[in-house]
Amino acid sequence: MVEKVYGISSAVFEPLERPIGPGWRVRVSVTAQNIEHIALPFRARVGGQPVEMLAVTAAGDRFEGYLTSLPQPGDRLFVGYGLASIPTAIVYRRPETRPPVA
Numbered sequence: 001m002v003e004k005v006y007g008i009s010s011a012v013f014e015p016l017e018r019p020i021g022p023g024w025r026v027r028v029s030v031t032a033q034n035i036e037h038i039a040l041p042f043r044a045r046v047g048g049q050p051v052e053m054l055a056v057t058a059a060g061d062r063f064e065g066y067l068t069s070l071p072q073p074g075d076r077l078f079v080g081y082g083l084a085s086i087p088t089a090i091v092y093r094r095p096e097t098r099p100p101v102a
Helices: none
Strands: 007-020 024-033 042-046 052-056 062-067 076-081 086-091
Touching: 007 076, 007 086, 024 042, 042 052, 042 062
Parallel strands: none
Antiparallel strands: 007 024, 024 062, 042 076, 052 062, 076 086
């Protein structure tokens, strides 16, 4: 049996206008490949902050969840089954702010 290797392609960190649920303030949407539904749950964290209410698509090509606060610049996305201990290439960077155009 050949084991599938999962991968993480990109992530979007979306601050929410108002907190939802138990105080979630940021939605995290991640594009991935080959996330499998197995006995151990798939987990993710950004820096030391766990991605809560994490849901993986049936195809294993995306997952989404929530953070209680905006990550710090330089916080890395970690993933894994059971524990989110595998570093990815995704690193949070503060969004660029541009002055309004007159």
